[in-house]
Amino acid sequence: MTLQDAINHFRKLESESTKKSEIKVCQNFIQLLSSLDKRDFSDAEIRGIEHELDALGLISPPENTKKYYNTALSQFQKYLKDAFFLTTKGYFTKMGVGLGATFGILFGIIVLSRFERSLGISLGISIGMVIGLIIGRNLDSQAMASGRVV
Template sequence: MTLKNTLNFFESLKRETTKKSEIKIYEKFIEILKKLENREFTTDEIQSIEVELDSLQLKSYPENRKKFFKNTLNKFENYLKDIFSLTSKGYYMERSIGYGVLFGVVAGVIFGERFERSLGLSFGICFGMFLGAFIGSRLDAQAKAAGNML
């Protein structure tokens, strides 16, 4: 399935549905595909992307379309990240905030023993989110400067 055919497919799916959650997934796919069309790839790289799009079996009609296309979008984004080091906008920010909250909870439990437990958790989560957002924004900026952001 070519990039253009896939783009047309998702635009038709977007027109068919009225569910906002599905529309968001289709718009994300459309955004990624348009940005891929504007990038310069070799013919081998384009063929590799098209083979990956074929392997995703987009034209199958599952019962739960939202779940299927959300999982498919994640697989396609991971493929682009692994093979071409391409990330979408906010990729590192989302992940680093999540990790920041996770480690903030752990730090809050550890340091919460000295203070009131809920106060320690609150400070740990806040500090983890702040640190995660800082690291994520730096990594996103580096990816954009390197030309690896879609």
């Protein structure tokens, strides 16, 4: 399946779907595939992307299409990240906030335990999320500057 075939397939699915969540998944796929179509890839890289699209089995999904296409979108984004070091917009920010909250809980329990327990944990989560947000935004801007954002 070529990139243009996949874009046309998802546009058709988007127009046929009535559920807002399915339409959103289709729009995410269309946006991702359109941005890939605009990039300059070698023939071997294009064949690799097309092979991955074929491996996802997008033409004949099972009954639960939203779950299937969400999983396929995640797998395809993981493939792009592993093969071409391409990330989606806001990827590092999401990861930074999540990791910051996790480490913030630990920081709140261990270091800020001299305060009331719940106050220490909430301060730790807040501080961790802010630090993760700052680091994630910095990494996102670096990825954007180097052209690795799809």
